Amino acid sequence: MKMQKTDIGVVAVMYAVCALFYYMNTQLKKESQTYPTFTIALLFGLTTLYLVQMLFKARKFGVESGADKVFAGFQVKQFFVCLALVIGYLVLMYYLGFYVSTVAFMVVTLLFLRVPIPQLALSVISVTLLCYLAFSMFLGVKMPAGLLF
Template structure:
């Protein structure tokens, strides 16, 4: 088992708990689908945790399963794989996406879902150096998909924003 396994499992359980609390505030009829999704995610996370714990206590080296090569003998147990995972981490890109996400939420309040989403996706893809053709294809496909699923099929009212609402 690796340290990143512990972090991933904890974050997913915390996410399930957060969405469970929010789902329980909905009307009973609207709770069924979200509860099924939350239960499925929590179940898969528990299965993942069980397999990691099984490997930890069965004596199989965690380095072998993590694909990390370390010289010398390795004892089974908890392995710190975080330096290997975060090698090459680009802090500037990470913090740009975090700040852009917060700005997206604020912008959506003022101009609505579609314009804010367009600005957000263009800004993030530009910062991540996505080629213009791929950017255009992504914007077109996601725009059509979101519009057809949420607006036409599910008839979900998306935020229009203060300026257009």
């Protein structure tokens, strides 16, 4: 399998995300930096392993564009509606808080993508419960409450 040029962009974005998170992590108190530093280092390491794997593929099998595969079946309407929903989610989170806006965002997005109701309900319940248990209960992270609450 040939290395795809589009993978180079993925690696660049992941390194940029690591750099951004590292910069944001330096703004935290020293005692709060341990877990984020570990997570950033893990992400950086996995991205580097992916880069090494890409280089081996390029050397062994060659390089191809990959853009035709990446954008096969691309639906412009679906992309822009989902982008608008994400922006709306961020605005909604500012006013209604994390949990209410997350449930609303997931329901509207999954309905737009025509996900059957049983899978929609299971997804919304499980993601909300997982976020609550992982962040609020286990890690003790204060989630955004919103201006209205």
